[in-house]
Amino acid sequence: MSAKPFLKIDHVDKIFPLGGGKEYVALRDVQLDIRENEIVSIIGHSGCGKSTILNLIAGLDTISNGTILLEDQHITAPGPERAVVFQNHSLLPWLSVYQNIEMAVRKVLGEDLSPSEIRDHVMKYIDMVNLDHAKDKYPGEISGGMKQRVGIARALSIEPKVLLMDEPFGALDSLTRANLQDHLMRIQMQTGNTVVIITHDVDEAVLLSDRVIMMTNGPEATIGEILEVNLPRPRNRLELQHNEEYLRCRGAIIEFLYSKFAKDDE
Amino acid sequence: MVPKYLNAVFLPLLLLGVVLGIWSYTAIKIPGFPTPSDVWRELLVVLSNPFYNNGAGDQGIALQLGNSLARVFGGFAIAIAVGVPVGLLIGMSKNAYTAFNPYIQILKPVSPLAWLPLALFVFKEVNTTAIFVIFITSIWPIIINTALGVRSVSEDYLNVARVLQLTPFERVFQIILPVAVPFIFTGMRLSLGIAWLVIVAAEMLTGGVGIGFWIWDEYNNLNYAHIIIGIILIGVIGYILDTLMGLIADFFDYRKRGLK
Incomplete structure (x- = not known):
């Protein structure tokens, strides 16, 4: 593949000072090019710094050495072109589903849109995650899966260049998780977003991704292997069950996580 | 059963x-x-003509209570106007917290009545003095609870604000205040309760028209039934104030909304 890098992570280190002159090197020399419209997942054991990479791309954390470029622009601070779907959804509990999305749309796109356009825009994304019936409900009144769908709708509604997802389905039961994965794949086919997903779920990584980035264990974690998933879209989890390429990818990740970089204290 | x-x-x-x-x-x-029946008879007399006004020294019970309430709400309102912004500031800025905290910790345990003579010397007028004492009474719980509310804003909500690039002004009004408001009302409810306790003692010292001085005056008149009536009315009004503040606090608490 020869497409130019859209999101470039260039020799990035992340070092946390521990006080008393000591420091913890979380990431060492991370190097990754992500193409436009690509879905990439980053997988690794806990403590491998995978969430740290996401925070660096989001700009929520500062880079110690190296650079991250999005369309040749240096990332130095958070911004709406890099929307984040947080693991615990982070909806504002005093706003309804509609208002949570409206607040983001108003802030990011508000200057270009009339009130009726804002309304239509918000409804388009509520519709995309099939939550029309719950638009006036408060986060405390809906299930965990529905909250995460609102979180995804909010992130997409501001039309980001990159969608960053930090273990987005980690807190959900497996049936709800499957449902949301299907939602995400369908939506990404429609919108063509570039997506970076942090996960620790092998099946999720293979099902969703064009490439799976496997992280070595920390400290000084870095990218161990990169796996291309050559499966056509749309993907169907039922059909993939016995698909050779699916099983090959799955096997390669399990081999990496539980043999090459096994971690026994988990 | x-x-x-x-x-x-x-x-x-x-x-x-x-x-x-x-x-x-x-x-x-x-x-x-006084026996219970003495107090009952006197209570009917006192309540039958609550608004009479025979000059500064002799007024109906409603006017006495009204004057006390006006002082309480005056001092309370100023305490909110000063305390909420100060609380927001020390909740949001570590430096402001470091600067203010030692003084708050030292002044908070001082009985507000200790300020009364100083206030009387400065203002040379009982009404302003009483309002100032109520202000000093009310401000600490409001500052402390507002700051606590600001500090309880989850990191996740602040990250949402950062990704959306909210301005500091938008951050305060769209993220911090909705979380802090229930805490602020808890502080206001505490403050109002203490203020209503303190006004009685303050008025006993300052004199003038008000329920506190009324009780002290009736002691000097050897009218003990009126003292018991005063105690009962102060209690009833205190209960009403607390209930009203509770209702207002619930109204502004997002956690009590949308969860019917």
Whole structure:
């Protein structure tokens, strides 16, 4: 593949000072090019710094050495072109589903849109995650899966260049998780977003991704292997069950996580 | 089995009977101590003409209570106007917290009445003095609870604000205040309760028209039944104030909304 890098992570280190002159090197020399419209997942054991990479791309954390470029622009601070779907959804509990999305749309796109356009825009994304019936409900009144769908709708509604997802389905039961994965794949086919997903779920990584980035264990974690998933879209989890390429990818990740970089204290 | 709602009426009435018994016994033992029936008769007299005004020294009970309430709300309002912004500041800025905290910790345990002579010297007028004392009473819980509310804003909400690039102004009004408001009202409710306690003592010292001085005046008039009436009315009004503040606090608490 020869497409130019859209999101470039260039020799990035992340070092946390521990006080008393000591420091913890979380990431060492991370190097990754992500193409436009690509879905990439980053997988690794806990403590491998995978969430740290996401925070660096989001700009929520500062880079110690190296650079991250999005369309040749240096990332130095958070911004709406890099929307984040947080693991615990982070909806504002005093706003309804509609208002949570409206607040983001108003802030990011508000200057270009009339009130009726804002309304239509918000409804388009509520519709995309099939939550029309719950638009006036408060986060405390809906299930965990529905909250995460609102979180995804909010992130997409501001039309980001990159969608960053930090273990987005980690807190959900497996049936709800499957449902949301299907939602995400369908939506990404429609919108063509570039997506970076942090996960620790092998099946999720293979099902969703064009490439799976496997992280070595920390400290000084870095990218161990990169796996291309050559499966056509749309993907169907039922059909993939016995698909050779699916099983090959799955096997390669399990081999990496539980043999090459096994971690026994988990 | 007695139904619950009957219990709710019956049990307090039973206790009332016990209290009236002890009270009557006390009235027999201490000559001149008003009996429950004395107080009941006097209460009807006092409440039958609550708004009479025979000049500064002799006014109806409603005017006495109204004057006290006006002082409480005056001092309370100023305390909110000063305390909420200060609380927001020290909740959001570590430096502001470091600067203010030692003084808050030292001044908070001082009885507000200790400020009264100083205030009287400065203002040379009882009404302003009483309002100032209520201000000093009310401000600490408001500052402390507002700051606590700001600090309890989850990191996740602040990250949402950062990704959306909210301005500091938008961050305060769209993220911090909605979380902090229930805490602010808790502080206001505490403050109002203490203010209503303190105003009685403050008025006993300053004089003038007000429920506190009214009680002290009736002591000097040897009218002990009126003292008991004062105690009961202060309690009833304090209860009403607290209930109203509770209702207002619930109205502004997002956690109590949308969860019917």
